[in-house]
Amino acid sequence: MxxxxxxxxxxxxxxxxxxxxxxxxxxxxxxxxxxxxxxxxxxxxxxxxxxxxxxxxxxxxxxxxxxxxxxxxxxxxxxxxxxxxxREDMTQDVFDEMMRAAHRKAKTAEAKAASTGAEGVVASAAKLLADMEALGTHIGLDPNSSNFPD
Structure with a gap:
């Protein structure tokens, strides 16, 4: 091998x-x-x-x-x-943009779930946001530093 x-x-x-x-x-x-x-x-x-x-x-x-x-x-x-x-290129601004993209993806998933009744999609969106927050915390960036869309 x-x-x-x-x-x-x-x-x-x-x-x-x-x-x-x-x-x-x-x-x-x-x-x-x-x-x-x-x-x-x-x-x-x-x-x-x-x-x-x-x-x-x-x-x-x-x-x-x-x-x-x-x-x-x-x-x-x-x-x-x-x-x-x-990893060394991750700044708070870069992380904030990644979080904004995750929020947009979660919003789209929630809208889809509302129209189709797919609760699993909402759970996946919530997990995506939690994983992004954990990534930021792990590398020393603040997942709450910016106002992200609700």
């Missing part, structure tokens, strides 16, 4: 990383997981959180994402993030 696998992290605005890695730790919707060379093929929905990448030399990099999905197989991980930033 190979010691590394290819990792690609893509956000709508740009390719954030494309390197051989030893391990990728992902914030899955159903729980956190690690992908390493030889991992069984799967597609994982991601919640807001930190992605930790251990490169071929053992150095760690972190990225804050607002959600997305990852395709994992035994030789690679391809992660498509809704919004993604290097």
């Amino acid at each position: 190979a010691d590394t696998m290819q990792f690609d992290l893509v956000a709508p605005e740009r390719n954030l990383m494309s390197v051989p890695v030893r391990e990728v730790r992902l914030p899955g919707e159903d729980g956190d997981l690690s992908a390493m060379p030889g991992h069984a093929p799967t597609i994982v929905n991601l919640r807001p959180g930190l992605v930790t990448v251990v490169d071929a030399q053992g150095a760690e990099s972190q990225f804050a994402i607002s959600g997305g999905f990852a395709e994992i197989n035994n030789e690679s991980v391809s992660l498509l993030a809704e919004i993604g930033r290097k």
Whole structure:
């Protein structure tokens, strides 16, 4: 078995990383997981959180994402993030914009639920906002610093 696998992290605005890695730790919707060379093929929905990448030399990099999905197989991980930033690039302004996007998504979900009676959609929207708040708190940013739409 190979010691590394290819990792690609893509956000709508740009390719954030494309390197051989030893391990990728992902914030899955159903729980956190690690992908390493030889991992069984799967597609994982991601919640807001930190992605930790251990490169071929053992150095760690972190990225804050607002959600997305990852395709994992035994030789690679391809992660498509809704919004993604290097951990060191996360400022309060960047986090506030991610929170505004999460609030817009939650509002849309609530409106859809009101018209269709889908209570699960409201629960998913509430979880999205809670996960975004937890991400901000974890990296030392204030999830309540700005007035977000109700």
